[in-house]
Amino acid sequence: FFCTIMAAVRRHKRVAAAQPGFLPVKSSLDGNSSVIKPRKRVNKNKKKSWNKFSDIQDVEEFLDDVRLQERATGGLISEKTDDSLFFVDTGETDEKDTQARKCKHSKPLRIDLILQPDSHIPAPKNILAFQQPNAKKQRRISENAAKLAAKGVLPRREKLLQLRRAAAASGVSVKEHPVANNNPDRAFYDLWSAGTPETADPYYLEQTKKKLVKRPDRLNEKPSVLPAIEVIAPGGSYNPDFFSHQDLLREAHEVEVKKQKAEEKLARQLAVNEDKATEVQPLTICYGQISKNLQVKKCLLKAERQVIDKQQQLFQLRSIHTSLKKQEQRTKMRQAQRKAQQEAQKSMPRRLSRLKFQTPDLDVQLSDELASSLRSLKPEGSILKDRFKSLQKRNIIEPRERARFKRKYKLKYSEKRAFREIE
């Protein structure tokens, strides 16, 4: 607005100066004013030259006046009625009228009327206030919602609300808690029933992880040939037969004897025998330098001996035969032994971790511990331990020991001041 005014003023200045018959402000005071220069011809076809050389000031003034009137006074004043502009002051007041209308129709205050906006130009709209970045999306959503509502489909919120209301009325909890695996009241179903065959595309099922990966067959083999439950020997009965009990005792005894022997061996090895003085072994210096002649002679002799031996072998056929037989027997025996060992290895527990598998102690009750009746029986051994060891024996878990508590920093003990004072 301001720029156009300034532009008009500038134009005004430029235009005015070029017009004929215009008295410039700085007219020369000498007598040359009688010489009037010839008017320059200008071309007003283009916008630029038109803007430069035409004067629209009067029109602009008029238009500005009109706009001002429309803005400020509510329309052209010339078009307003006489009553709105003027009133005839007669000096009388209609008291009757005012009393009648006091209570019901009270006229608005004059000052309020004056202050009413009566401009023809409305206030400009604040577009930014009406802008919504996702107006289209919201419109689409509301249209869809309207369509669904027309069909009768409830939105999720309403559905859940209804469910909640119904549940609250009947007293059942709505939230579906998944049942824990070790819940004592959990339900079971027929897991091995044929069920409905999968109708969807196998590739789709695989990609969406609805079908589980196939388990390799190697994992279905048992890691050990031992049976799951090994029944204790007949000597382990609560009221055992004499000989079977003795057998079991003997086995336990042998285990203990072995342990004791190992201990004794260790003690023997560690014992320092101070009676025997350390004997110094005389160093045998070996003269390995045999002369070359001797070596050659030795080789010749060896070759001769070999030839003779070969000849003599003809007479040693029988002994050769027997030695061969012995060798064959030995190899057969060794083969059988190796096979037996391999078979035994299958039932032995594998070395699966840092610790070796410790066979559990035999559960056996000594003869004076045997119960005379079922009531006085004191159970021996713990089935928990037995099962744990059995799992290790069958290579299902690796032998593990309890993790010891290792202190990172050493414990420091200090006396409290009170205690120090006592002493």
Added chain:
Amino acid sequence: MGGLQKKKYESGSATNYVSRNKARKKLSLSLADFRRLCILKGIYPHEPKHKKKVNKGSTAPRTFYLLKDIRFLLHEPVVGKFREYKIFVRKLRKAYGKAEWSGVERMKENKPVYKLDHIIKERYPTFIDALRDVDDALSMCFLFSTFARTGKCHVQTIQLCRRLGVEWMNYIIDLRSLRKVFLSIKGIYYQAEVLGQTITWIVPYQFAHDHPTDVDYRVMATFTELYTTLLGFVNFRLYQTLNLVYPPKLDGQGEFNLKSECEEDYALESESYSEKLSALSASLARTVPLVEDEEAEPDHFPAEGEDLETMEAREKIELEQNKQKKLFEGLKFFLNREVPRESLAFLIRCFGGQVSWDKSLCIGSTYDETDEMITHHIVDRPTIDKQYINRYYIQPQWVYDCVNAKILLPVEEYFLGVTLPPHLSPFVEESEGDYVPPEKLKLLALQRGEKPREETEEEEEGDEEEEDEDDEEEDDQSEEEDEAEDEANLAEMEEKRAQGKRLSVKVTPGKVKQENRMRTEQEEKAEEKRLAIMMMKKKEKYLYDKIMFGKKRNVREANKLAAKRKAHDDANKADKKQNKKKKC
């Protein structure tokens, strides 16, 4: 070096195995979670053949897993649940630390849980596979159900184990398929036959026991988790095969009987119901009601691949089994307070008997001590005050021995205060020539229908009666086996000694001895054999002696043991005599 040379430890067994820590890092799980996952999925560590190759030069003992197994584990949905649980624990701890109690409550309600159904289906694709693994599961479940409910391991697990154990026992009772039972110092072993599979399990005694400290409880709890799920599904399927309602409900008649007594003692109806089920005294409800037919004889059709002999053998076995199922039919038992109630109730019901106990002991007792129709009263005390006339007072071992022997044993040896015969293990199969304890011989004799000779009242004769019995049995055996001649000799010698004691020297007219034709034939054969042996060449004789020596080894040992046993029994009898003399 050139780039085309093969580097060490880049292919072959070194890349097939992966150590435990590497596997754990690959799955990004903690060690406890990794162990749990391996146990649930059935992934076991392997010992490689060439440890040096796999361990890249060192022989340090490490735990190795197959790399393909670990890759298979990556697809398991339970792994995600483990990770969720870890995050849940972290959030919970934060909420606790900030003292946001409402948040804590909310989170506890939404605790992430996982299910193992798909793992069971994957590991045991058919029902028979599951049945094969069920004895391990059973032992674990029975073990856990005896744990104290202190909270060290989830109380819910213990309750679930108890429920499943009771369901299984009820099923076995209904199927009547228990075959062997053995009371050992560790626990009670049972063996039953279910759908052609032999299932053995062990049940611990009900007394309180200390828990060993070197057992990893977390591992055992994980196994129990897996096994309870497996057992639950197996139970469902088994109940289905017998047309029983699952979860089990008591039969209308049984429920009525039980309802009349002590309903007020139990606060929760569900608790009292589960207790009634665990009492094992009433039968279960069926989906399809049983129609009591008359027992029709099954048609004799040989199965494929069987000839007449095997078919007959099989039918014979079936007949025996049917007879065994009705072992205690018609008998009424009453259990005193100090006997193991559950085990005995299970056994007795399994073989068709009726059982009850004192009302104050446990819910589910059907009749009282004062019932006149009770035939056997099971007591474990040295004496009992009040004695009814028309019932036997016996020790509990009688029931177990009867079940193992498959016949009703004579009750006299199991009276109160009597030294019980040893409880033999039914799981031992003795081959010919091995030592057979005389109790077992007696048992076999009883089974065959031979009754022991009636005992006279004089103790001296009682001595040789025993020997005579042994002699009889031994004689029977020697007729069958030629190699048991030594045993017969021993017995004959003892008989002679006994007769020497008994008979005074007399001269009596001769009796005509009737010739036993069979005996003479056998004697002739024996003579021929002896002649042939005498005629053998030295070398052959040497070989023959060696073979015979080896064969007779067992027999010799058995004889040694028999002699020792006799000596022991004699010593016992001598002690008894001395004691009696002292008393008098």
